Amino acid sequence: MPRGPAGVNVRAAVAVLAFSGILSALMQTLVIPLVSDLPRLLNTTPDNASWVITSTLLAAAVTTPISGRLGDMFGKRRILVLCIVLLIAGSVVCALTASLPIVIVGRALQGAATSVIPLGISILRDELPPERVASAIALISATLGVGASVGLPVSALVAQNFDWHIMFWFAAVIGAVALVLVLVVVPESPVRSPGRFDVVGAIGLTVGLVSLLLALTKGASWGWTSGRVITLLAVAVVVLVSWVWFETRVAEPMVDIRVTASRPVLLTNLASIMTGFAMYAIALVLPQLLQLPKSTGFGLGQSMVVAGLVLAPSGLVMMFLSPVAARITNTYGPRTTLLSGLVIIMVSYLAGTVLMTQIWQLVIISCVNGAGVGLAFASLPALIMRVVPVHETGVANGLNALMRSVGTSLASATMSLVLTTLSLPSFRLAFGIGAGAAVAAMALAVFIPARARTGTAEPVSLASR
Structure with a gap:
């Protein structure tokens, strides 16, 4: 079993962090199958029930950069463990109640788990041998798609056949497993940025x-x-x-604005917004297209479970392509990986404007989009970490993850407007906008410097300390 510079079990550490990343991503889609039933289950209005999802989004956005900064100051694994503990607590809170305010609190606690992925990437950058960093980052980045796409059909299946509280008990149990594994396997990074919060x-x-x-x-x-x-x-x-x-x-x-405003970091973060938009738009469009009744003339009349199964393979594609993303990054640089992914995302959306009449067509579109997202997401942390100081990787990755969240929020707002009529032209327009977002990200990415500054962000190994 390969080991890192200080005897770190590389494969075990990467596997545990990937498992934790999938768990954190699962929190984003856990209640989506329940959206239409939440007002009845929680005895409230649809607008109030929507806070069950909104609270998670807001908590994730707020805690991600703050967790990154705390990780840089006090230890990335320590803060990662705290995030998993909050996830477990939130899951138990939701599992024990049907009160809307309490469920909202529980979902907000679950949202803190989003920080697991950027913190995990920062740990890998600090602990792994330089030659293993690119492949590990690609795998951890892919977990965002894997957790979201695989979790959707599983949650839908549970929601349709069992009491909805079971989903939260399941999340709590899996969270406890992840907590134990992180404590046993993942080392604490000795890289610190001491100072006052x-x-x-x-x-x-x-x-x-x-x-x-x-x-x-x-x-x-x-x-x-x-x-x-x-x-x-x-x-x-x-x-x-x-x-x-x-x-x-x-x-x-809390955030070094001078570093954040530098050309490589600023352009990468702006490209991340558009990449997040391009990733999330298809997750909003395809389920609606699949579930619309056939009487509309273009809807496919499928259940939420089927819609989830159509999206699930894209997450697996992301994971299987992580070695490819690492190889492209190591050979040609992360900017090439990002551009390659964005081209594939654009192709998937353009194909969606004409291929939307059969389930198998949407499966292909979803998988092609997943391939592009997998490559693009794998490149973003690499682009950030090659230019930021090693003691600021936590907050830098957290801020980059935040930019992707802003992109997903923009996608949600845009698609809500575009798909108001749920007509065939509106779906084609939605696919066209997704392609436009990918093109906008490409326009930003081409100006990202192909080479990193030297002397600021080389991977730090324990052997050199």
Whole structure:
């Protein structure tokens, strides 16, 4: 069994972090099969029930960069363990109640688990031999798609045949297994960024992000011109601009704006927004197309379980292609990997504009899209970590993950508008917009420097300390 510089069991550590990543991604799709039933199950209105999903999104967005910074300061494995503990606690809370406020709290706790993936990538960068980093990052990045796509049909099957609380008990048990494995197998990174935690910066980022994402996720139901949405967007702009100003002047910022604003990092993060958009749009379009009644003339009249099974192979494609992504990155650089993935994503959307009449066609589109997303997501952490200082990898990866979340929120808001009529032209427009997002990401990616700066971000091994 290969071992890292300090006797780290490489395969075991990567496998455990990949398993934990799949678990964290599963939290994003866990309740999707229940969306239509949540008002009845929780004795509330559809708008109130939507907070069961919104709370997870907001918690994930807020905790990801903050967890990254805490990981850089106090130990990445320590914060990763804390995130899994919060996931278990949230799962148990949801499993024990049918009260809407308590379920929302539990789902918010589950959202904290999203930080597991960027923290895991940062641990691998610190601990693995340089030649193993690219393949490990590609595999961990793929878990985002694997957990989301495989979890959907499993959750749908449980929701249709068993009590809905079982899903949360299952998540709690799997979380406990992941917790034990991480404690036993995954080493703590000795890389630290000591200093004082930027409380004001964390609060400012939280307020700005919550305002922005809440406006994006609730805009369709509240009305894009409503006072609440306009106020939230205004607050987001004012707070985030003020936050950037403050972070450039504080001695120990939560996010190093100078590094974040550098050309390689800034362009990668902007490309990540559009990549997240292109990844999530298809997950919103295909299930609706599959479940619309055949009487519409283009709907396929399938159940949620079938819709989940159509999406499931794409996650497996992402995982199987992780060695390919690593090989492209090692040979030609991560920018080439990103561009290759974006081209494939674009092709999948263009194919979707004409291939939407048979289930097998949508399976192919989903798999092709998954292949592109797998390559693109594998490249993003590599692009970030080759230029940021080694003691800032946690917060840098967390911020990059946040940018992908912003992209998924934009996709959700856009597709809600486009698919209002649920007509054939609207679905074709949705596929066209997805292709446009991939093209926009490519336009940004071509300006990312092909080579990293030297001397700032070489992988650090324990043997050199």
